[in-house]
Amino acid sequence: MAFIFNDPFETLFNFQQALDQLRTSSWLDAGLSGQGTFPPLNVFRKGDDIVIIAEVPGVKKADLRIEAKGDTIRIAGSRTVGLQDKASVHRRERRSGSFDRAIALPIEIDADAIRAECRDGVLALYVPRAERDKPRAIAIK
């Protein structure tokens, strides 16, 4: 079920509930590999293609490394949280460090045509499904 947005308030709530329900989804289970759990990922289907979205606030584009091979996508990078000199710290909740995560998608992908976008701390990977993996309509004679 894809989301069509009419009423903005109702829709966000419905969308949040839909995302919650899928917290137990096993879609990627077989394909989760690699070290680390950061960044948390959401995987969507848009038409035939897959969209992987991750929240990476404070990570610079230059500090992100995305690699694709076969059906596996690797997202690695690091985040530094700057400290000011001569300042006393009241709260320290942001974390810095490096991450390296690899996921294997359960569909065949066109690794050469993956497009990555990083805006406002959100990384989006548009992963096209391989042409040969798409279902074909079979005409009945």
Next chain:
Amino acid sequence: MADQALKVQEKKELVPKGEKTVPARYYVPVTDIYEADDALTVVMEVPGVDRKDVEVKLENDELRVEARIDFSKYEGMEPLYTEYNVGHFTRAFSLSQKIDQDQIAASLDDGVLILTLRKVQAAVPRRIEIN
């Protein structure tokens, strides 16, 4: 510091004092706060928020930040597998220092909101010479 592995920080859902009229859930942005001699710096992580959708209010020594995400980007997408939820962000702090309302500076880069709150002159600590 940079060598340690980053772990997922589970997003904290806002437990509101007063109920919102709309049912959508809000999240509490992860925040660092530093104090220097002349200013207070508040650093908040609000991924997915555009600069026009941030609202910063300072009233009765309470700093309130509301940052709204643009979820229309998710239109036409069907979730298959999820590890986090999305929602608007809001958080409020009671300030103990007097802040100059006119001199609040804000910047938003890569989903990180930085607020610089200048203290009013009277609140800046003075060094008192002993004769």
